[in-house]
Amino acid sequence: MTATHTLREAPWRSRNGLELPDRVPSADRRAWEARGLCPDADLFTLFRRHAQDAPDREAVIDERGTVTYGELYAEVLRVAGLFAEAGLGARDVIGLRTPNGRLAVTAELAVYALGAVALPYPLGGGVRDTRSLLARSRAGGAVLSEPEDLAAAAELPWLRAVFTTSSGAATGVRRLDTAVPRRAFRPAEPPAGAADPARLLVSSGSETEPKAVAYSHQAMAGGRAAYLRALAGFPADPPRCLVLVPLASSYGSLGVPVALAALGGTLVVREGFDAAEALRAVHDHRPTHVFGVPTMLRRMADLPRLPGEDTSCLKAVVSSGAALPASTATACRERFRVPVVTVYGSSDGVNCHTVAPAGDIAGTPDPAVAAIRIVRPDGSPAATGEPGEIQAKGPMTPLCYVGAPELDARYRTATGWVRTGDLGALDGNGRLRVLGRLKNVVLRGGYTISPAEVEHELGTDPRIAEVVCVAVPDEEFGERLCACVRPAPGDPAPALHAVTAHLGARGLERRKFPEYLLVLDRMPLRPTGKVCRRTVTAWATAALGTGTPPGTTVVVNPVAGDVTRAREARHL
Template sequence: MTATYTVREAPWRSRNGLELPDRVPRADREAWEALGLCPDADLFTLFRHHALASPDREALVDDRGTLPYGELHAEVLRVAGLFAEAGLGARDVIALRLPNGRAAVVAELAVYALGAVALPYPLGGGVRDTRTLLTRSRAGGAVLADPEDLAAAAELPLLRAVFTTLPTPPPGVRRLDRAVPGGAFRPAEPPAGATAPARLLVSSGSETEPKMVAYSHQAMAGGRAAYVRALAGFPAAPPRFLVLVPLASSYGSLGVPVALAALGATLVVRERFDAREALRAIADHRPTHVFGVPTMLRRMADLPRRPGEDTSCLRALVSSGAALPASTATACRERFGVPVVTVYGSSDGVNCHTAEPSGETAGTPDPAVAAIRIVRPDGTPADPGEPGEIQARGPMTPLCYVGAPELDARYRTSAGWVRSGDLGALDADGRLRVLGRLRNVVIRGGLTLSPAEVEHELGTDPRIAEAVCVPVQDEEFGERLCACVRPAPGAPRPTLEAVTAHLRTRGLERRKFPEYLLVLDRMPLGPTGKVCRRTLAAWAVDALGAATPVGATVHVNRRAEHVTHAREEAH
């Protein structure tokens, strides 16, 4: 059934006809504003305040060096002038696909200076993402760094201007490093309303095709900034954030619109993730917080200490994008001596974080970010401790899904609550426990298994650095569960028998045990740095094959493309 929404005002409409309504009731937005949870300012105005107040403070540290706020502000106005010269304006969506670095930062802030809407999306998804996302968003402009993306963009009739960072652009494509004829660009004051759309967040597409979610300036500078401000602890000096994930990802949105525009922090980035380079960045640039997905943090923790290594600048490591295994949290705390903050969240507007060492809960929801409730299948509120769907609504809640009213109908209630699709429970003290995905399940002979539940228990095994469970097709039962693991450094390669023995000690029911074990030297990563489940499932299919018996441990060295099998007793 399609929900009926009470929207705040007429939908924002782009020059190319994209409509972005606000799916949260007007009364809720006004209540958050009255409480001071949503600032009455756009992102560029907030950024300009920091640049004018502290022009010499470090804004960005990338592979090319350091850029103070004053110089970054000047660069932003130059690129905004290029956009305006090309005919782009406040009612345009401008797509950005660039590696981490100053070009990506400058281009996104220039979009906000123009009063337009930014659509950053990570590298690595192929030209299909460019065609799909730019078409569905009805983008009027784009900044692209890949020749194949530029060729795909040339086929899109709605694009009026395409820029690139390549030194020799193809015909019809403009260079981003040109000077602006006629002097500096003068933004409107303000360039956009606080309630107008600012950025379209793109989901990672780990389960389905990527979704786009529209966030207002208020939601980014209010609710989304509130969680970052809370974990930074309101330091006396502006914090310094080392962001390891792509700035163009949903998780990476804490970089430009939050760290730079809303908070006036220093942002440290590298073009691509390398664990040794990340450790070197900590030593050289002294970040207070490191943001990464569990795989990144584990790879850093697994590296031996360098002579004279000093990580005393750190206050916390922040993990999001995937569930944090207990063994990874322990390894990080022992390696760096600081808390590991786990953030449960999504591009859809769900957020909760905690620094509890046990990792048993996702923390207590912060109403300044997003209130959370648990709902039964019939839509009624669940009792404390009772499992149900996690739903969220608050100052961080986005406007709507982009160009997809069917997604709004499926994932938003008429009262503006976001349906997360996750299973969870709130205990008597209001702490959230995430129990797994409602949709990410394995059906074995009619029995529904949660990969997340098994992964959580495997994550408590110190012999395992990473664990992901995927389904494999089976003629008899339809699907069986395959655990894919990477051993911890120095640990012996695990066997299925050893893995199931550990699960047994954790109290997991026997019927939920994995029936295959894939032992890998590395995990496949997607564009956002998270483990790519689809690739991993394909690896499992290739490695197991039709003749592999149930109960087997399969050792795979992807670099050598070498596969060995070890037969074990089926449990």
């Protein structure tokens, strides 16, 4: 098969009628293929090669033990056989909502063996995601573990097959973990084209419903794999990745299709996140890299060392999914004695990383992953150092949004660049500086405040472990800024005047100072492990109530419902 044969001019169409056009110009695809940046192979074919070449290599390590590549390959064929007997096949979309573990890995690879498209999405959030995503993708099948999801799936008549990983399956729902197909499954050669869609990445972001983005086999095994290769220092031994986030999340997509299928590495996973258990996994299973969101990494770094603890296996700790506070980066470097890599990226096809987090620098863009440019509001290129919207395009750029042409129109340019909605600048050394969201602002009496800017400065305070700045309603100015913080272990709850003094010492303008301080003993997390801003905002709004004067510090224990208020002198 030649490189030009992998290109597809017409939209890919599923068996249930979902169309996925390729929004990247074909000339760009050809150029990337000519440079070897887009492999001419599908993910299952790449996985099969690793299983044949190194059948005894560890593939997955979960709470149940270790699965080798040879064992995993046999399990993938078993599950693919079950899918095929249920009427699923090439050009189907198959939803996957299961906990981290060997079965989640097996099910996703089995989808690729069919030549179908995987739609993994994280647990949590109720049935809204199941109804929305399975409907928008016109999924032909699903693997679900929660009773409420199974009930919601029963309402979707176009689903030809529903599987579960839990006991007590309802009528018509097949068990995935124990059933054996009647005949051996033989994958096609190859099961899918390299330019065909492989996986739909789900991101809730700030949308009212989760959005899904379609990625090809090439984008996963090319651009996204190039990013992971850079972290792992290829050519070298395949990476051993402790992935703390859900494999079904956008960030977690570095796991099955990339670290395992494309690179032949080892995945160490746990069903849920627990900081102490994550540290034990580092000690016991010797990963080379730990992948987590800043909240997870900070909680690991804050724990005392275990007796005989050995983390010398680590080459790096990798943070993504949210801005990495400087204090968290410092705590991780001191705790693990390895570089801390911060990744700026999103499910929309954006990636830039640096092994030396410093302020708002995201790193030097890698064209083998995603080239980045900065544009003014009129679409013209911004000058060096001039702020503008960050846009990206490269081998990891996805095909399109799923069932949402309005999102393609909003977030893609005519020449295929992804509009991130983020504000940034490229300095004289070609390094990307991320300056916040274009629309994530607090409007105080006509003055615009960037919460991200304030969070960044407060993240340099070693007394603060986590910080989220949110808008709270105000009758006089419309909105005021509230800083919500979790103190570092062993440090007392800070007062508002101490917080603003730190901001002043950092050179932040006085009018950007938070006017309220909410002190929390924990931060609420989303299923992906990120801090849930909506919940923090709700807590802040409820704790402050109406008529609370500016200059107030509120200490809250959300579990116990305890609230303590302290008024300080106004600082604005």
